[in-house]
Amino acid sequence: MKIAVTTTRESDEILNNKAKVISKDLNIPYIKRENYSIRKTIIEDDFDYLLVVEKDRIVIKNEDSTLFWHPSMAEFKIKSIKQGDNVAIMEATQLEEGDSILDCTLGLAGDALIFSAIVGKSGSVVGTEVNKYIAYLCKCGLENYTDINGESITNIKVINESYEKYLSKQSDNSFDVVYFDPMFKEPNKKSTSINSFRDFARHRGLTREIILEALRVCKKRVVIKERRGFNDLDNLGIGKYYGGKKNGSIIYGVIEKKI
Template identity: 40%
Template structure:
């Protein structure tokens, strides 16, 4: 793995302990920061990506920028939902309280947070992430980030993160295990206006959805499989998805496969 973990300069004991924990969990080298710059550490260890543990948690420094847990667009989307506004993902899933969602590509966890808020205390959201560092950052943030709105904080805490490839997880599930199975693969065509996604591209698994994984998803889902993609690509056509939802002027579309298991 092209990664080391270090700390801010002059770290507290808690910061250093978290850095050592991350190094142990991810099985990557821990390097005492001392007075080295990040450029010096990159040169010394011939790596591109560095996890820097701060008093506010871990931050991954990539060549594309900094990656750390934040609510991203989830906060605005939840606010809109509270105010009765439309959310395209929620509509594509036909999501309501008490439902269960398997997010096969957790990433920033934005969609999982929105889903968890909607399904509420009686629902269930499990997020799968094949990248060890992304899974760790997501899980750390979901368990430690506190929002002013208690319902949002509780939505974060309810999400279960599994560090695994979706296909490996899906094949071991019984049929009809989740109401919704959701895919948000790394877009083949980047949305260049989204600076939040740029660092993620240096860490994420950028493989497209395998047809075998989609077959398993249709077996596992009780109600529907939903795939998030950008406009003007052939992913829906490649996967045989013909029902497309989304805003008329949005760059994002949702492909829906209704299942009848």
């Protein structure tokens, strides 16, 4: 994938310098933005995507898609949790204040924000994201985000690494919970944000070997997010589920660690 960094057409010295810093951070070319469209810039310079530095955000664009960091549905779910509602992701993880969780498929940190709110400042969330562009987008987004209470997020750590490699380096019982949200095999075509993300996501499925490694690293349980009727959770030895009952609804499979 060929990608370069540039700015909006109405750039200034601050945006240009920020783009140059990103160019060095990600080791990708910097293109001075002329008065050209994204499409023309991509075609003329033969890139697949442009990482565009805007005034308040960083956006990954190509001819027909736009991807940027945002909290998605996290804020809505956090409000529901604080109101005492039964939210499936909370029922499945059973996280408590002060707990630690490893989010092996961080993406844009939608679920990690929920975990962050539950475990609080005394807890910790570590997220691994194998794609360096998504990891960078997420890290910058979290650094500039304030939660529903107007506070900065300080308990989420973004790691640009595959979960296989990261898990292999962890000692036994390193985290209370290990969590996976693999890219769904049957995409939600109505979600423009997920469809934009799909090109950058790794589509490899989970294996029993990875599950066993996750069980070694966790203290309490492994949780896997999937869609009912479109998953291999039974083949992975998962028998306990939380979430929707209808075909295609979000579910969370749980494997408790046997001590």
